[in-house]
Amino acid sequence: xxxxxxxxxxxxxxxxxxxxxxxxxxxxxxxxxxxxxxxxxxxxxxxxxxxxxxxxxxxxxxxxxxxxxxxxxxxxxxxxxxxxxxxxxxxxxxxxxxxxxxxxxxxxxxxxxxxxxxxxxxxxxxxxxxxxxxxxxxxxxxxxxxxxxxxxxxxxxxxxxxxxxxxxxxxxxxxxxxxxxxxxxxxxxxxxxxxxxxxxxxxxxxxxxxxxxxxxxxxxxxxxxxxxxxxxxxxxxxxxxxxxxxxxxxxxxxxxxxxxxxxxxxxxxxxxxxxxxxxxxxxxxxxxxxxxxxxxxxxxxxxxxxxxxxxxxxxxxxxxxxxxxxxxxxxxxxxxxxxxxxxxxxxxxxxxxxxxxxxxxxxxxxxxxxxxxxxxxxxxxxxxxxxxxxxxxxxxxxxxxxxxxxxxxxxxxxxxxxxxxxxxxxxxxxxxxxxxxxxxxxxx
Numbered sequence: 001x002x003x004x005x006x007x008x009x010x011x012x013x014x015x016x017x018x019x020x021x022x023x024x025x026x027x028x029x030x031x032x033x034x035x036x037x038x039x040x041x042x043x044x045x046x047x048x049x050x051x052x053x054x055x056x057x058x059x060x061x062x063x064x065x066x067x068x069x070x071x072x073x074x075x076x077x078x079x080x081x082x083x084x085x086x087x088x089x090x091x092x093x094x095x096x097x098x099x100x101x102x103x104x105x106x107x108x109x110x111x112x113x114x115x116x117x118x119x120x121x122x123x124x125x126x127x128x129x130x131x132x133x134x135x136x137x138x139x140x141x142x143x144x145x146x147x148x149x150x151x152x153x154x155x156x157x158x159x160x161x162x163x164x165x166x167x168x169x170x171x172x173x174x175x176x177x178x179x180x181x182x183x184x185x186x187x188x189x190x191x192x193x194x195x196x197x198x199x200x201x202x203x204x205x206x207x208x209x210x211x212x213x214x215x216x217x218x219x220x221x222x223x224x225x226x227x228x229x230x231x232x233x234x235x236x237x238x239x240x241x242x243x244x245x246x247x248x249x250x251x252x253x254x255x256x257x258x259x260x261x262x263x264x265x266x267x268x269x270x271x272x273x274x275x276x277x278x279x280x281x282x283x284x285x286x287x288x289x290x291x292x293x294x295x296x297x298x299x300x301x302x303x304x305x306x307x308x309x310x311x312x313x314x315x316x317x318x319x320x321x322x323x324x325x326x327x328x329x330x331x332x333x334x335x336x337x338x339x340x341x342x343x344x345x346x347x348x349x350x351x352x353x354x355x356x357x358x359x360x361x362x363x364x365x366x367x368x369x370x371x372x373x374x375x376x377x378x379x380x381x382x383x384x385x386x387x388x389x390x391x392x393x394x395x396x397x398x399x400x401x402x403x404x405x406x407x408x409x410x411x412x413x414x415x416x417x418x419x420x421x422x423x424x425x426x427x428x429x430x431x432x433x434x435x436x437x438x439x440x441x442x443x444x
Contacts, residue, residue, distance in 0.1 A: 002029070002150040002246075004217025005139035006195070006202055008210060010040075013131030014190035017093045017123055020159035021050060022169045024180060024226040026084045028249045029150035030056050030235065034141070036149055037087070038158070040128035041135050041142035048128045049142060050089055052078060057115065060089055060102055064127050070120045072102050075113040081235055081249060082265035084154070084226040086170055086178060091128075092163035093120040105166035107178040129160050129191045136191075138212070145216075152224055152248060155180060156196050157206075160189030180226045222248065223405045223424055230424065231266040231275070231387065231403040231437040238262050239295035239390075251409045253398045254282075254391045261287070261295050261390030264403070266437050269384045272344045272364075273441065274434040275401065276426055278408040279314065279337050283395025287311035287319065288339050290350060291388040292380030308377035309388065312339065312352050318374060325374075330359040338408070338427055342434055345385065349373035356417075356428040364431040387437060402426060404436035 021038055029035075031054060039049035045066035051059050056077040062069040070091075078085060088105040095101045098119040104111040120126065128134070138156065141147035157169065168184050188194070193210040195202050200221040202212035224230045232249035242255040243262050254260040277288045291309035311319045316329040333339060333354055340353035342364040349370040351362040358364065362372030376385070391397045400408040404424020406416065417429035421444060424436030435441040 002148045006212040007215040008212045010134040014129030014160035016125045020164045021089045022157040024084045024154040026152040034147045039142040073116040088166040090163040093124040108166045160191040228440040231264045234265045237294045250401045256396030264387035267384035267386045272434040273437045278400040280398035282397030284315040285391045286397040348376040
């Protein structure tokens with residue numbers, strides 16, 4: 001979450017020329033300030049850091065005595081808010097070839113295209129591992145309360161004294177997908193550490209005892225991980241760009257003056273999926289449901305009319321292709337109510353529930369019978385269906401989505417329901433045969 005950061009003070013000096021940083025990160029907010037990933041900091045004139053700039057390019061930057069020691073800026077931009085990136089930064093200023101002194105790897109592949117590259121001089125002091133006076137910071141600007149990283153991080157390694165390549169921290173599977181190595185065989189050195197291994201623990205797992213503390217904010221555990229990425233709402237498909245997303249893009253707050261709609265980062269064409277949305281505040285104009293196109297219309301209402309979407313409005317109405325479904329009202333929802341959505345694309349049926357009870361006498365396990373269901377068009381316009389929330393202009397809305405991370409905003413579910421698939425944590429029971437909208441759920 002933004003405003004959360006980790007910190008530790010070094011006590012013993014290590015190598016000033018060789019180090020490796022590796023982390024799995026998932027961005028929530030892009031094109032914003034200069035979000036810091038990691039830095040080793042003495043003062044504003046002596047530091048080393050890894051961060052994204054405000055154009056979403058990855059930067060490695062160092063100063064010593066106020067003079068630049070290195071700066072490497074990738075040509076590529078990092079704007080995917082759905083996937084985890086494995087970033088590996090290997091530094092060895094003793095290398096004879098300048099370009100070998102700083103190496104960047106993303107998902108196992110070495111970056112070779114840079115907008116700017118100034119490499120360290122031979123055996124330059126990189127101002128990391130300095131011992132007393134050095135502070136290691138994760139998630140915000142060193143020495144300031146700004147430039148927070150907004151997103152998730154997992155399996156953070158720092159190596160003191162060795163420059164490893166990416167193969168130490170992952171490998172490709174049979175499908176060519178870069179997979180995490182949860183227990184790499186590396187030598188951590190004096191100031192090396194391994195944190196956020198399988199949760200939100202900041203206790204060092206390297207054996208060095210180089211523990212971090214939470215310097216600010218709240219460090220929240222999440223089911224979202226490099227090995228199972230859960231859907232969120234997609235900041236790149238935020239019509240009018242007026243919805244404010246937070247809490248890892250699972251909380252949506254509309255602005256109350258413009259029609260707003262937003263779709264999920266994952267979309268599907270087959271299978272059975274379940275998710276939950278807590279209505280936190282707003283008028284009768286909020287919508288919760290599914291849709292088969294990303295936003296490209298000037299009006300939410302006309303957009304619903306022109307698609308095969310199905311949305312449950314706060315006043316109990318159901319909107320679908322052609323507008324309000326005449327004579328249908330499944331009951332209102334209000335602040336604090338949790339709406340369950342069960343999407344059965346094997347039988348083209350959609351079910352809504354409220355606070356643990358299925359509405360319209362729905363039975364999500366009824367298969368092709370579709371008891372209490374709303375029929376889904378078998379030919380989606382984009383070939384897939386997305387989860388969707390939005391409003392139709394009047395009044396601001398706040399909706400908190402749980403795609404399986406086990407939280408509504410920052411509040412964990414009160415008591416997790418049963419879940420036969422074992423994927424994700426939900427407030428209420430997941431119907432048999434349904435699973436979370438996540439990468440593992442897609443591959444059941």
